[in-house]
Amino acid sequence: MSASPKILLVKLSSLGDVLHNLPIVWDLRARLPDAQIDWVVEEGYVYLLKPLLSRDGFRGIDRIIPFGLRRWKKNLFSLGTWKEFFVFRKILQSTTYDVLIETQGLLKSAIVCSLANKSSDAVIAGLANATEFSGYEPLARSLYNQSVQVPVKCHAVDRSRWVMCSAFDWPLLERSNVPQFYPKKFIENIPKSAVLGLSPPYVLCFHSTAREAKRWANEHWIALGKDLAARGYQVIFPWGSAAERAVSVLLAEQVSGSVVPPRFSIEEAFAVISGADLTVGVDTGLTHLAAVLDKPTVEIYCDSPRWKTEGYWSNRICNVGDIETPPTVKEVLGSSLKLLQQT
Numbered sequence: 001m002s003a004s005p006k007i008l009l010v011k012l013s014s015l016g017d018v019l020h021n022l023p024i025v026w027d028l029r030a031r032l033p034d035a036q037i038d039w040v041v042e043e044g045y046v047y048l049l050k051p052l053l054s055r056d057g058f059r060g061i062d063r064i065i066p067f068g069l070r071r072w073k074k075n076l077f078s079l080g081t082w083k084e085f086f087v088f089r090k091i092l093q094s095t096t097y098d099v100l101i102e103t104q105g106l107l108k109s110a111i112v113c114s115l116a117n118k119s120s121d122a123v124i125a126g127l128a129n130a131t132e133f134s135g136y137e138p139l140a141r142s143l144y145n146q147s148v149q150v151p152v153k154c155h156a157v158d159r160s161r162w163v164m165c166s167a168f169d170w171p172l173l174e175r176s177n178v179p180q181f182y183p184k185k186f187i188e189n190i191p192k193s194a195v196l197g198l199s200p201p202y203v204l205c206f207h208s209t210a211r212e213a214k215r216w217a218n219e220h221w222i223a224l225g226k227d228l229a230a231r232g233y234q235v236i237f238p239w240g241s242a243a244e245r246a247v248s249v250l251l252a253e254q255v256s257g258s259v260v261p262p263r264f265s266i267e268e269a270f271a272v273i274s275g276a277d278l279t280v281g282v283d284t285g286l287t288h289l290a291a292v293l294d295k296p297t298v299e300i301y302c303d304s305p306r307w308k309t310e311g312y313w314s315n316r317i318c319n320v321g322d323i324e325t326p327p328t329v330k331e332v333l334g335s336s337l338k339l340l341q342q343t
Contacts, residue, residue: 001168004034005098008116010109011160012067013042015266015285016309018049019292020156021103023179024164025052025060031170038063038095040112042070047267051186058183065091069108093117101167102126102144103160110140125167131159133305133323156309178313181292190293192275195268196261202234203336204273204290206281207251208244213303214283216326218251223329224280225255228336233277236261238286278340280332283309291317296339302326316342 007028011021018041028037039049043066052060068084075081096117102109105127113124128147130136131154141147148166150159161173192200207221225235235258237248245260252258264272273279273290280298281287290297291311299311301321311317318335321327 001098003032004036005032006036006095006119007032007038008095008097008100008113009037009039009061010100010102010112011039011041011104012069012106012109012112013045015045015048016288017104017156018045019181019285019288020309021160022048022052022181022292023157024101024103024160026180027161027164027173027177029059031168033059036062036095038065038097040065040067040092042066043068044070045266047265051182060183063095067112089115098122099167100124101164102140103163105130105134105136105140107137107140107143110137110143114143123167125163127159127163131308133308153305153307155307155312175312187274187293190274191271195271195275196264198234198236198259198261198272198275200275201232201277202236202259202275203228204236204238204276204279204281205251206238206279206284206287207247208239208241209282209284211303216282216300216302216332218247220326220329220332221251222254224332224336225251225258227333229256229258233340234259236272236276238272239263277343278336280336296343298332298335298339300327300332 011018025037028035039061041049046064046066049061049064054060054062067088072081072085092115096119098119100113100116102113110126123146124144125146125148126140126144128141128149131150132152148163150162157179165172205221209215229235235255237251237258237260239245239248248260252260269286269289273293273295278296279290282300283304287299288309294314294316297317299319303323305323306319310319318339320331320335
């Protein structure tokens with residue numbers, strides 16, 4: 001294979017999944033500094049990739065190709081939708097790829113690979129099997145020419161690396177090769193001052209998640225919040241929907257001095273998290289964002305397996321609880337105070 005292959009990464013969504021796929025950009029660059037690396041991602045998550053765009057003195061992602069499937073599905077019979085799709089296809093097909101790496105295992109992602117232009121001997125690598133508690137569609141395998149078997153219990157970062165290494169016939173990267181996510185300079189330059197009117201010291205409490213069973217009990221959040229507030233921290237209860245805001249208001253009413261902030265975008269989330277003394281959150285994308293930014297983070301697991309997404313790359317991350325064994329307030333508070341003492 002050429003020393004400068006054209007590589008297409010396909011990881012469409014969601015927030016946490018995109019974040020846990022970022023290390024393979026660094027892994028590829030370390031071995032193939034002259035490669036072209038493009039990435040297809042759902043349009044709502046483009047900002048997660050922008051800090052890794054190639055620019056003067058830095059080589060990362062050369063081209064981000066936005067994909068609007070979530071929005072298109074709502075207007076499937078609109079002429080405008082199909083015009084947008086054909087523009088997307090034209091952009092996708094403007095490059096002939098040598099290696100395509102699809103780490104999601106879903107039919108929609110595999111179809112994106114099938115739409116791309118490929119060299120005659122291109123490798124199209126994807127998952128050969130499901131991992132526990134992850135979405136997987138076996139039909140997607142029919143659109144790869146290299147199906148990669150991974151352990152049934154495989155962390156999201158490790159799974160992406162497994163597929164990447166197989167695509168290039170490289171030895172599997174061990175965890176001792178610590179994954180990188182965002183450039184250090186980018187993290188250092190995230191603005192922290194008075195974002196959304198918040199002033200340190202504050203602690204972010206991400207209580208919301210897409211699946212109700214993954215939530216930590218409201219009474220636990222209130223007990224944790226009261227303790228942190230008594231120690232001089234302003235407790236922040238973010239939200240993303242009307243239902244989540246109602247819960248945030250309910251929690252804030254019980255915790256002195258706490259705040260329910262305005263709804264914020266993914267772009268604003270970087271600054272909100274960067275300015276926090278600590279982030280405590282359930283297994284959800286914004287909690288994982290705090291972890292990949294290497295900010296003090298307590299990840300709470302209630303109804304999802306810890307091995308699947310836990311932050312293992314930094315001593316500034318504490319993972320508590322596990323599937324069907326939510327942590328106690330004492331456990332979460334103990335981890336929180338341990339991390340706060342480090343700051």
